[in-house]
Amino acid sequence: MTYTQISILAVAVVIVLDLGVVRTGLLRRRVFWVSYSIIATFQLITNGILTGFRIVRYEDSAIVGSSTPVDAAPPFLGDGRIAYAPFEDLLFGFALVVLTMVLWVWLGRHDVQRTPYAGPPRLALRRSPRSRRP
Amino acid sequence: MSRFAYVAVLAFVVIGSVWLEIALRTRVFARVRRLVLTIVPVAAVFGVWDLYAISRGHWTFDFSRMTGVVLPGGLPLDEVLFFVVVPLASVLTLEAVRSARQWQVGDEPAGSCVDGIRGDSS
Numbered sequence: 636m637t638y639t640q641i642s643i644l645a646v647a648v649v650i651v652l653d654l655g656v657v658r659t660g661l662l663r664r665r666v667f668w669v670s671y672s673i674i675a676t677f678q679l680i681t682n683g684i685l686t687g688f689r690i691v692r693y694e695d696s697a698i699v700g701s702s703t704p705v706d707a708a709p710p711f712l713g714d715g716r717i718a719y720a721p722f723e724d725l726l727f728g729f730a731l732v733v734l735t736m737v738l739w740v741w742l743g744r745h746d747v748q749r750t751p752y753a754g755p756p757r758l759a760l761r762r763s764p765r766s767r768r769p
Numbered sequence: 770m771s772r773f774a775y776v777a778v779l780a781f782v783v784i785g786s787v788w789l790e791i792a793l794r795t796r797v798f799a800r801v802r803r804l805v806l807t808i809v810p811v812a813a814v815f816g817v818w819d820l821y822a823i824s825r826g827h828w829t830f831d832f833s834r835m836t837g838v839v840l841p842g843g844l845p846l847d848e849v850l851f852f853v854v855v856p857l858a859s860v861l862t863l864e865a866v867r868s869a870r871q872w873q874v875g876d877e878p879a880g881s882c883v884d885g886i887r888g889d890s891s
Contacts, residue, residue, distance in 0.1 A: 638827045641818065659875050666872040670863045677785065677858075681778050690775055690831050697827035728855075731815055735856040736863055738807040743876030748800035752877075754868035758792040 638697040642726035649733040659740045661733065671732060678728045679718040687711075687719035698723055774834035775847040779854045786858035795864035797857075804860060812852035819848055 636644075653662050661667040685691050692703035699722070700715025710716050717725065743749045771777075789795050797804055820842050822828055830845055838846035867874050 638822060641822075645818075661875060664873065664875065666863065666866050666870070666874055669870070669872075670859070670866045673862050673866070674859055677782065681782060684778055685775065688774070688834070690834050692829050692831070694826050694828065697822070697825070731811065731852075731855060732859045734814065735807060735811050735859045738810060739803065739860050739863070740875045742803045742806055743874075747806060748803040749876055749878075751796045751799050752867075753793065753795045753797075753864040754871065756793045756868050 638693070638721070638723045638727075639699055642723040642730070645730035646726050649730045649737065653733060653737050657737060657741050659737045659744070661736050661740060667736065670736075671729070674732055675725070675728065678725070679720075682720045682724055682728075683718040685720075686716075686724070693721050772832075772834060772837060775845075776836060776850065779847070779850050782854050782858050786861040789861045789865040793865040793868040795861050795868055797861050797864055804857070807860065808853055808856045811856045812849065815852050816844060816849065819852075820844055 650662065653659050686693075686703070687708050689703055689708065693700075693709075695702040698715060701709075703709050709719050711719055715722055790798055823843050830847075832839075832845070835845055835847045840846065840849065863874065866872065
């Protein structure tokens with residue numbers, strides 16, 4: 636199987652796992668999509684470094700785009716790449732993140748260190764809603 | 770570039786996420802057993818995927834910018850660390866968002882209200 640095929644399969648597997656098999660239902664929750672947006676942003680930066688500097692190189696027979704060039708950086712965008720990395724890496728990352736969170740929540744549900752729950756924050760990341768002033 | 774380029778990227782991920790444990794009280798490190806039981810299977814599954822991809826030549830590595838430590842089967846140590854660091858950062862992020870927003874994650878006891886997080890009654 637190619638990287639493209641495996642990564643699509645992996646995304647399908649974790650979706651079925653979350654919604655159908657263990658029913659953690661993370662993909663229906665706001666908390667997941669906000670967390671994933673933050674993680675995906677950092678993935679684009681860190682993976683962009685690893686692929687842009689060609690620390691990791693890809694073979695064209697495995698991905699939709701072309702092979703990582705021998706003597707230059709791959710395209711930043713286009714030819715199947717997003718931020719230097721094959722778009723397949725985003726599918727790979729999505730599957731990795733969903734599998735991790737499904738396991739984490741599933742274990743909590745089964746009373747494996749369900750508590751202590753997170754919070755409250757020590758550091759307020761946003762202003763308290765509508766601070767009242769007399 | 771040095772042989773620690775890959776590891777430096779991983780260090781950035783760790784530094785960029787562990788502060789959440791203190792600032793947002795994510796309490797992930799207070800639940801180490803649960804964390805280990807989460808990371809080990811994920812690292813195993815993705816390690817197997819990585820080994821397959823390496824064996825089929827889907828991707829290759831520039832070992833001059835990696836630790837150079839390679840596990841049996843051709844899996845670089847840097848990649849193993851990746852499969853530990855990224856799940857750790859993912860759990861920290863999830864718990865940080867829960868802490869900041871008090872949104873349900875799905876492990877709350879049904880119909881209860883714990884630490885300001887309302888349980889899932891559905």
